[in-house]
Amino acid sequence: MTKIYYFLIFSLFCYSASAQNDIVLKGTVVDINTQLPLELATVYFTTVKDSTVIEYATTDKNGSFTIKTKKYDKPIFLKVNYMGYQPYFEEEKGLLESKDFGKLYLLEAANALDNVVIKSEAPPITIKKDTLEFNAGSYKVRPDSNVETLLKQLPGFDVGTDGKITVNGREVNQVLVNGKTFFDKDGAIALKNLPAEIIKKIQVSDFKTKKEELSKQESTSDFSSINITIDEKKNKGYFGKILGGYGSDDRYESSLLLNFFNNKQKISVLASSNNINSTGFAMDEVFDNMGGGRNSKGSSGSSGSGKGITQSNLIGLNYSDDWSKSLAAMGSYNFSNSVNNNESKSDQVSFLPSGNIATSADSKTRNESTGNNVNFELEYKINPTTRLVIVPKVNQSRTNGNSTSSSSSEDENGDALNESNAKNYSESTNTTFGNTINFNKAFKKKSRNFSIVFDNNNAKTDAEALNLSQTIFYQDGKPNDDRNQQSKNISNSDVYSLEFEYTEPVTDSLRIRFGSDFDWKSEMKDMKTYDFDAASQSYSNLNESLTNYTTSKQNSFSPKVGITWQKSKFTVNLNSRTAIVAFDNHSLYLNNATDLNKKYALPYGDFQIRYKFSRSKNLSFRYDYSNALPSAVQLMPVLNLTNPLNTITGNPDLNPIEKNSANFSFRNYDFRTRSGYSLYIKGDYYNNDVVSTSIYDDSGKRTTTYVNISGTYIASIGGNWNQSIKWDAHVVRYGFGLNGSYSFDKGFTNAVLYNAKSTAITPKVNMTYEYGDLLIISPSYSLSYNQTDYENSSRDASSNVVHRINLQTTSYWPANLIFGNDFGYTYNSNISSNFKKDFYLWNTSLSYGFFDKKIYAKVKVYDVLNQNLSATRTISATSIRDEENTVLKRYVMFSLSYKIGNFAGAEKRRKEKTENGVEKGTKVQSFNGFM
Numbered sequence: 001m002t003k004i005y006y007f008l009i010f011s012l013f014c015y016s017a018s019a020q021n022d023i024v025l026k027g028t029v030v031d032i033n034t035q036l037p038l039e040l041a042t043v044y045f046t047t048v049k050d051s052t053v054i055e056y057a058t059t060d061k062n063g064s065f066t067i068k069t070k071k072y073d074k075p076i077f078l079k080v081n082y083m084g085y086q087p088y089f090e091e092e093k094g095l096l097e098s099k100d101f102g103k104l105y106l107l108e109a110a111n112a113l114d115n116v117v118i119k120s121e122a123p124p125i126t127i128k129k130d131t132l133e134f135n136a137g138s139y140k141v142r143p144d145s146n147v148e149t150l151l152k153q154l155p156g157f158d159v160g161t162d163g164k165i166t167v168n169g170r171e172v173n174q175v176l177v178n179g180k181t182f183f184d185k186d187g188a189i190a191l192k193n194l195p196a197e198i199i200k201k202i203q204v205s206d207f208k209t210k211k212e213e214l215s216k217q218e219s220t221s222d223f224s225s226i227n228i229t230i231d232e233k234k235n236k237g238y239f240g241k242i243l244g245g246y247g248s249d250d251r252y253e254s255s256l257l258l259n260f261f262n263n264k265q266k267i268s269v270l271a272s273s274n275n276i277n278s279t280g281f282a283m284d285e286v287f288d289n290m291g292g293g294r295n296s297k298g299s300s301g302s303s304g305s306g307k308g309i310t311q312s313n314l315i316g317l318n319y320s321d322d323w324s325k326s327l328a329a330m331g332s333y334n335f336s337n338s339v340n341n342n343e344s345k346s347d348q349v350s351f352l353p354s355g356n357i358a359t360s361a362d363s364k365t366r367n368e369s370t371g372n373n374v375n376f377e378l379e380y381k382i383n384p385t386t387r388l389v390i391v392p393k394v395n396q397s398r399t400n401g402n403s404t405s406s407s408s409s410e411d412e413n414g415d416a417l418n419e420s421n422a423k424n425y426s427e428s429t430n431t432t433f434g435n436t437i438n439f440n441k442a443f444k445k446k447s448r449n450f451s452i453v454f455d456n457n458n459a460k461t462d463a464e465a466l467n468l469s470q471t472i473f474y475q476d477g478k479p480n481d482d483r484n485q486q487s488k489n490i491s492n493s494d495v496y497s498l499e500f501e502y503t504e505p506v507t508d509s510l511r512i513r514f515g516s517d518f519d520w521k522s523e524m525k526d527m528k529t530y531d532f533d534a535a536s537q538s539y540s541n542l543n544e545s546l547t548n549y550t551t552s553k554q555n556s557f558s559p560k561v562g563i564t565w566q567k568s569k570f571t572v573n574l575n576s577r578t579a580i581v582a583f584d585n586h587s588l589y590l591n592n593a594t595d596l597n598k599k600y601a602l603p604y605g606d607f608q609i610r611y612k613f614s615r616s617k618n619l620s621f622r623y624d625y626s627n628a629l630p631s632a633v634q635l636m637p638v639l640n641l642t643n644p645l646n647t648i649t650g651n652p653d654l655n656p657i658e659k660n661s662a663n664f665s666f667r668n669y670d671f672r673t674r675s676g677y678s679l680y681i682k683g684d685y686y687n688n689d690v691v692s693t694s695i696y697d698d699s700g701k702r703t704t705t706y707v708n709i710s711g712t713y714i715a716s717i718g719g720n721w722n723q724s725i726k727w728d729a730h731v732v733r734y735g736f737g738l739n740g741s742y743s744f745d746k747g748f749t750n751a752v753l754y755n756a757k758s759t760a761i762t763p764k765v766n767m768t769y770e771y772g773d774l775l776i777i778s779p780s781y782s783l784s785y786n787q788t789d790y791e792n793s794s795r796d797a798s799s800n801v802v803h804r805i806n807l808q809t810t811s812y813w814p815a816n817l818i819f820g821n822d823f824g825y826t827y828n829s830n831i832s833s834n835f836k837k838d839f840y841l842w843n844t845s846l847s848y849g850f851f852d853k854k855i856y857a858k859v860k861v862y863d864v865l866n867q868n869l870s871a872t873r874t875i876s877a878t879s880i881r882d883e884e885n886t887v888l889k890r891y892v893m894f895s896l897s898y899k900i901g902n903f904a905g906a907e908k909r910r911k912e913k914t915e916n917g918v919e920k921g922t923k924v925q926s927f928n929g930f931m
Contacts, residue, residue: 025067027101029059029080031108037063038106040614041082042123044138048075048091053138056124061614070728071096080104081123122201125155130206132167132616136199142773142812143197144853146285147228150196152768156616156669156676158722158735163188165226167204168616168669168676173223174207178230180320180330181377183268190228192285193257195239195901200231214387214440215449215503218564218571220608222620222665235261237902243288245858245895251276253289253895265321275311276862277888279338286810286820286845288895290862307870307885308342308365326381334373341366346883347834350696353752356412357700363405371397389438400427409700415474417700418645422469432459447505452498459493471644473699481644484532485546486539489525496520501560513562517577521554523632545641549588552632556581558604570611577604583629589638596635596652602627616669616676624661630654630690634706646694646702655708658687675723683715693748709746716741729772737764749878755791760784778808788875798875801829816849818856828873835871835884856897866890 029041043065044056054076055069072095080088085106124138139153151157156168163186165172175187182190204226206219240258253274260267272278278289313336320330345362373395380388401424408419439452464487471481501515529546530539560577581600586593608622633640633650640648661684669676688708695703722735738761745756764782769775787799804826811819827838842865847858866889874881 022068023071023095024098025069025095025101026099027065027104028063029065029082029104029106030063031085032105033108037061038082038085039063040127041065041080041106042125042127043067043078043080043104044124045069045072045095046077046079047072048077051077053124054095056138058125058127069095078104079123080106081126082106083126083128085109132204134202134204136196136202141196144285145196146192147194147196147199148191149285150199151191151202151226154202155674155724158733163191165191167224167226168667168678170222170224170667170678172226173221174225176225176227177266178320179227180266180328181332183270183316183318183332187226187228189257189270193241194228194230194259198230198234198239199228201229203227203229210389210391210436210438211440211451211453214389214438215442215451216447217449217503218566218573220573222622222663230261232263235263237261239899239901241897241899243895243897245288245860245893247860247893248891249889251891251893253278253893255289266319268316268318270316270318271314273313275309276891276893277310279310279312279314279336286818286847287822287843287860288858288897290843290845290860290893307344308340309886309888310338310340312336312338328379329377331376332374334371336371336373337369339366339368342886344883344885346881348879348881350879351749352696353750357409357417357696358412359407359409359700361405361407363403365401365403367399367401369397369399371395385442385444387438387440389436391436391438393432393434395430395432395434397430398428399430401425411700417475417698418471418473420469420471420644422467424465424467424469426463426465428461428463430459430461432457434458445505446508447503447511449503451501453501454499455495455497457493457495459491461489461491463487463489463491465489469644473701475699476697478697478699478701483644485529485543486532487527487529487546489527491526492522492524494520494522509566511564511566513560513564513575515560517556517558517560517579519554519556519558519579521552523550523552525550544590545639547589548638548640550632550636550638551586553584554581554629569613570609573606573608575606578602579604579627581629585632585636587636587638594636594638596637600627600629600656602629602656613668617667619666620664622661622663624659626659626661628657628659630657630706634690645700646704648704651706654690654706655688657689657708660685660687674725675721677719677721679719681715681717683713685713686710691747693751695750707748712743712745714741714743731770732767733769734767735765738762747878754878756788757791758786758788760786774811774813776808776810778806780806786875798880799830800873800875801827803827816853818845818847818849820845828871831871831873831882835882836869837871839867839869839871840865841868854899856899858893858895858897860893860895861890862888862893863890 025045027043029038029043030036031038037059039059039061041059041063042056043059045054045067046052047054054072055067057065057067059065074094076092076095078090078092078101086109088104088106122135122137124135126133126135134154136150139150141149141153148159151165152159158166160166165175174185175190176182177187177190177194182194204224207221207223207225208217208219209221211217212219238258238260240256242256244254246252253272253276255270255272255274257270258268272289274289276290314334315336316332316334318332320328322328343362343364346360348359348361350357350359373393375391375393377389377391380390382388403424404422405424406419406421409417411417434457435455437452437454441450443449467483467485467487469481469483473480496519498518499515501513503511503513505511525548527546527548529543531541531543532538533540556579558577558579560575562573562575564574565572579600579602581602583598583600585596588594604626606622606624608620610618610620612618635652635654636650637652638650661682663680663682665678665680667676667678687710689710689712690706691709692704693707697703716739718737718739720735720737722733724731724733726732740761741759743756743758745758747754747756762782762784764780766778766780768778770777782804784802784804785799786801787797789797804824806824807821808823809819809821811817822841822843824841825838826841829837831837841863843860843862844864845858845860847856849856868887868889870883870885870887872883874883
């Protein structure tokens with residue numbers, strides 16, 4: 001007890017000593033002429049010696065700022081930056097005590113424009129009209145860090161273990177490099193592979209579609225977009241990384257990324273090959289391509305790429321350049337090949353009014369896919385007010401697969417209903433061509449605009465399959481179903497759309513839009529099945545019951561009108577259109593022609609209001625009303641006998657689906673306290689929703705069709721809060737989130753209507769602690785609780801709880817040594833007794849850097865405890881399904897990685913060193929050897 005007492009006294013003494021070293025600096029920023037406060041001006045302190053940023057803040061709506069920082073006994077600069085104003089600075093001998101600087105006056109720059117900045121030292125944060133800009137040089141990261149590490153240092157940014165990025169509570173759905181796509185829209189390759197040291201700025205803005213961007217309309221999205229700007233001095237040269245590794249159980253990985261930058265021209269080449277479930281391209285600095293490691297997009301405990309174990313190969317090329325002042329081009333090519341092997345087993349209980357049916361199944365599959373994807377984008381500035389963007393895409397893929405499977409079903413008394421065994425082989429070729437053309441013309445009058453958008457997507461699929469199966473029925477004397485068949489399927493799909501829109505400003509704040517959408521859609525499916533002929537030893541007997549020819553055409557004309565009312569603080573958008581649709585379907589089945597032609601007039605409308613209290617505090621409400629047509633398959637009264645255990649037919653009396661959606665969100669982030677929170681409420685209400693309904697016979701065979709059901713809905717509410725605290729070399733980030741949903745569903749089983757009411761609650765908490773450049777610790781916990789209650793059903797209420805705990809640690813001490821651990825625990829409370837309820841997944845990595853960290857030698861262990869599994873439970877309104885698939889088990893991997901690079905800026909530095917013997921400037925960035 002005495003030891004505890006002394007420990008508490010000592011801790012209190014240390015805290016008091018630390019608190020005595022804290023000071024508070026405050027003041028107010030105002031316009032020197034109007035004496036009005038300036039909101040969101042950037043106030044920051046830097047050292048006189050080398051301009052290192054000590055601390056910063058932004059002003060509130062009263063122009064006030066408050067900064068809590070440590071004492072600093074050396075000369076410093078106080079600096080203030082605000083868009084359109086001359087920068088302010090004054091020198092202080094030091095920061096030794098709390099101080100009120102009073103009013104700091106800024107002088108408006110002569111002829112300043114919204115996007116013109118007086119050339120001076122860049123502040124840590126610049127807040128423009130619709131863009132939040134961070135100066136990368138103001139945030140310290142390790143010399144070998146990537147862009148993702150830099151983002152984690154920026155206030156308001158959160159990068160999850162799944163790679164998802166949020167800024168001030170808003171999810172990022174687009175990452176650009178110098179305004180252009182770098183391989184993929186989500187930017188994963190850029191974030192994990194571009195070195196932070198070449199980055200000049202990180203810009204955050206509301207995500208805009210290409211049409212909104214060209215016409216300079218305000219964003220209607222609830223997502224954010226990030227643009228990574230490379231320093232012009234370091235935008236000429238090359239850099240990259242080469243990796244190779246081999247391990248136990250013949251596991252291997254290899255990857256290569258080379259980048260060649262020459263000002264506007266950028267060429268990047270990537271390649272990878274592995275058999276550890278890494279199907280994309282992402283190099284985590286600790287675990288590289290390890291499936292289930294930190295670069296995994298899957299949930300905790302998954303193998304990282306879905307079911308089974310995948311061997312993958314990838315080659316990619318990315319190109320961008322400005323061919324002239326008026327013509328810019330971007331393009332990419334990707335070749336991919338993957339082979340997936342999986343063994344699966346499942347237990348399913350289907351709930352019927354007359355009793356439950358239990359089905360056990362297992363399968364073994366091998367699937368191979370090869371793809372060639374080409375994307376291109378041309379942007380042509382016809383004149384200063386007219387732009388044309390053309391984005392063609394060509395994709396070609398080939399797939400083949402074989403499987404063996406078996407299943408058996410019994411009733412609740414244990415009596416056998418049916419049993420099936422099957423072997424299948426299939427192969428297919430799919431070719432698609434897509435294209436988008438955006439034309440935009442802006443007029444002299446502000447906000448007057450005319451746009452044309454044309455889209456097409458053309459696809460063709462050729463598929464063949466062999467099926468050997470036997471289905472045995474044990475009840476009601478039904479004959480067994482034996483099949484030895486070959487099927488040949490051809491399908492074509494052609495989709496075209498054309499949109500015209502003209503925008504006319506009524507006043508400075510009010511705009512009205514007129515336009516029309518034209519849509520054409522045509523589909524053809526030709527399915528032929530041949531039975532095996534023993535006499536000719538060939539598949540030559542046409543099986544007419546499994547042969548079908550269908551066509552579907554859908555043409556629509558949609559006149560539309562919209563209004564936008566925009567003020568400094570809020571934006572209101574209102575859109576309305578009516579789609580006049582002709583839907584024609586034709587089928588030839590068993591020599592009988594069936595035609596189903598319908599016409600619809602479908603209304604659509606949406607209303608959105610967004611209110612911005614400040615750049616980092618906003619409120620949004622959106623309401624949508626929409627209609628959707630049932631598919632041709634759901635409408636056509638034609639039998640589908642492909643599955644011996646499930647006969648499917650359409651319902652020509654289906655009505656269009658009506659959907660009402662409402663979404664409310666509020667986000668607030670305070671740069672001064674580095675804390676923020678977001679809240680949301682949303683709901684969907686359906687009329688005439690289309691659902692499948694099945695009737696089971698005594699042998700467990702289903703007959704399925706589709707019906708309309710009204711009055712179903714789902715509502716959800718949630719929020720999150722996070723904060724970042726920095727002191728000395730310590731950084732702590734922590735957050736809490738809570739999401740909940742309630743849904744009301746209806747359905748039919750054996751022609752009996754049931755109701756299902758489901759509740760789900762998912763709280764989660766996470767924290768990250770960083771100690772300088774030496775240590776990162778990130779624990780997290782989440783819980784998922786689901787409960788469903790039923791009415792008019794033989795099924796009792798069901799509930800399920802899933803716990804997920806994760807701990808990630810990374811140590812960069814001693815020098816050149818990196819030690820990483822990723823430890824997870826998952827518990828599923830209500831999974832079937834045939835499957836394990838909980839498991840641990842622990843991955844670890846140890847690496848050492850040689851030759852100025854150009855070469856890293858690594859040893860990695862996946863699933864240290866050899867416990868990984870993939871047992872999952874899926875609960876629906878009519879069944880509970882437990883499933884287990886093949887996953888990666890423990891392996892050890894040894895690898896070497898080599899980083900290369902050379903930039904023009906680095907060559908210039910080396911020459912200065914050679915000529916002068918000393919280095920000029922206050923900061924040195926060396927890129928020889930890449931990071």
